[in-house]
Amino acid sequence: MQEARSDDAMEAQQSGEPIDSEEIEGLDHDGGSWGDYPLDDLLIRHENRTIHDVVRRIVQNTYVMDPDFQREFIWSEYKQSKLIESVIMRIPLPVFYMAEDDEGRMVVVDGLQRLSTFQRFVKNELSLRLPDRSELNGRRFSELSSKLQNRVEDCNLIFYIIDSKAPEQARLDIFERVNSGEPLTRQQMRNSLFMGPATRFLKKEAGTEIFAAATGGSLNKKKMRDRELVNRFCAFQILPLVEYDGDMDKFLAQCLRRMNKMSEDDLRHLGEAFRRSLANNYGLFGRHSFRKHAQEQDRRVVLNASLWDVMSTGLSRYAPKQVESHYEEVRSAFYDLLENEDFNTAITYGPNGARKVRYRFETTRKMLKEVLGAYTD
Numbered sequence: 307m308q309e310a311r312s313d314d315a316m317e318a319q320q321s322g323e324p325i326d327s328e329e330i331e332g333l334d335h336d337g338g339s340w341g342d343y344p345l346d347d348l349l350i351r352h353e354n355r356t357i358h359d360v361v362r363r364i365v366q367n368t369y370v371m372d373p374d375f376q377r378e379f380i381w382s383e384y385k386q387s388k389l390i391e392s393v394i395m396r397i398p399l400p401v402f403y404m405a406e407d408d409e410g411r412m413v414v415v416d417g418l419q420r421l422s423t424f425q426r427f428v429k430n431e432l433s434l435r436l437p438d439r440s441e442l443n444g445r446r447f448s449e450l451s452s453k454l455q456n457r458v459e460d461c462n463l464i465f466y467i468i469d470s471k472a473p474e475q476a477r478l479d480i481f482e483r484v485n486s487g488e489p490l491t492r493q494q495m496r497n498s499l500f501m502g503p504a505t506r507f508l509k510k511e512a513g514t515e516i517f518a519a520a521t522g523g524s525l526n527k528k529k530m531r532d533r534e535l536v537n538r539f540c541a542f543q544i545l546p547l548v549e550y551d552g553d554m555d556k557f558l559a560q561c562l563r564r565m566n567k568m569s570e571d572d573l574r575h576l577g578e579a580f581r582r583s584l585a586n587n588y589g590l591f592g593r594h595s596f597r598k599h600a601q602e603q604d605r606r607v608v609l610n611a612s613l614w615d616v617m618s619t620g621l622s623r624y625a626p627k628q629v630e631s632h633y634e635e636v637r638s639a640f641y642d643l644l645e646n647e648d649f650n651t652a653i654t655y656g657p658n659g660a661r662k663v664r665y666r667f668e669t670t671r672k673m674l675k676e677v678l679g680a681y682t683d
Contacts, residue, residue, distance in 0.1 A: 328531075328608055330608060330609050331607075331611065332610050332611040332612045332653060332658075349468070349471055349472040350466055350467065350468055350469065350472075351466075353464075353467060355463050355465060356460050357461045358460065360424060361429075364421065367411070368410070369404075370412065370413045370501060381419045383435050386423040386426065386432055387432070387435045389420060389423050391439065393458055394442070399461075401465070401466055402416060402421070402464065403417065403465070403468070403480075403481075403484045403485075404466070405470075405481065405498075405499055406470040407470055407501075410470075412467065413501070415468070415484060415485060416485045428447050428458070466484075468480055473556075474555050474559045478495050478555055481495045481498075482495065491529045491530060491531070492534075492555060493531070493533055493537065496558060502566040503565060503570075504561075504563075505533075507536075507573055507577065508536045508537055508540075509533060512527075516581055516585055516588065517532070519584075521609060522606065525609070535611070535618075536580070537558050538558065538615055539615070540580075541558050543576065543579065543622060544561065545560060545561055547664060550663055550664075551660055552659055582621075582622055586621040587617055587618065590629065591637075593606055596617060597610055598644060598653070600641070610653055610654075611657070616666050616667055616670035617640075621674070623681040628678060632677055635677045639674075639676065640673070642673075643673055649665075652665050
């Protein structure tokens with residue numbers, strides 16, 4: 307499997323294609339619309355908190371401060387120092403945005419670096435770098451006068467909070483619009499909003515060798531495109547297909563909520579099914595797994611999200627030996643499926659529509675059943 311990954315990386319370099327940056331066909335990209343929900347139903351409230359109160363809540367873990375996607379974007383100590391200077395000078399600060407999760411915790415949508423700076427400074431982990439202010443330069447919080455310590459801790463911050471009951475699309479749209487840092491993908495937002503066993507599962511499974519081999523090792527990890535595919539597998543694997551109504555954001559979020567409540571054994575079985583499917587697909591199609599391709603095609607095309615959905619879940623329930631003994635029959639049936647005009651349309655144009663999703667799942671399951679036999683959902 308490692309050799310296959312290296313071959314794909316070499317091809318990407320020779321063709322000028324950046325590694326870990328491949329787009330995915332049929333994946334809805336970012337730039338959300340406001341959808342059909344009424345603006346009066348957005349359920350946003352505001353609260354005032356002092357820095358002292360905020361730091362206490364961070365310590366109690368009621369403010370979620372460590373989403374994976376933010377760890378690479380750390381302010382310099384000089385920039386952190388300028389923020390503390392602004393607080394001491396009583397300069398008004400921009401508002402903060404939070405999203406309430408199902409457990410009542412507050413996930414930081416916009417303002418993570420500022421809140422982290424306050425926490426670091428009050429805990430004496432930050433020494434101010436303000437060479438133009440000799441009375442502050444080099445000082446830690448404990449080294450300030452009582453007057454200035456009180457000024458920092460009593461500084462009033464304004465928070466806008468997105469209620470956990472807000473529609474999923476609304477939460478993601480607001481998250482996207484107000485975040486002033488690095489532009490985020492929908493999966494990065496979901497990773498923040500649903501942190502827990504589910505997001506740890508996505509990270510673990512996206513980091514395996516078989517995942518790298520089956521996907522060609524070319525998905526953008528920074529944007530969490532790899533974890534988005536794992537999320538899609540899990541959603542269509544554990545949620546009834548009838549629950550999919552054409553809203554992929556809602557479906558993927560529903561999956562993460564469910565996974566966060568699953569037992570360790572259930573998650574372990576889910577991981578085993580996922581890796582079994584990847585091995586089956588890679589054994590059948592190698593570097594062309596989950597990609598629209600002809601039987602004798604050499605050039606690798608982009609990964610297709612719709613094929614990923616149906617083939618990753620479809621081959622998760624069959625034992626590798628059962629699939630191996632029918633390699634040629636499965637390949638032949640798969641290529642026949644790709645030549646079917648209706649199926650090709652269902653995985654290419656507007657693929658997230660509920661009718662097209664149901665059609666391609668039903669068609670793929672019928673194909674696999676004819677070749678490999680029935681399996682139990």
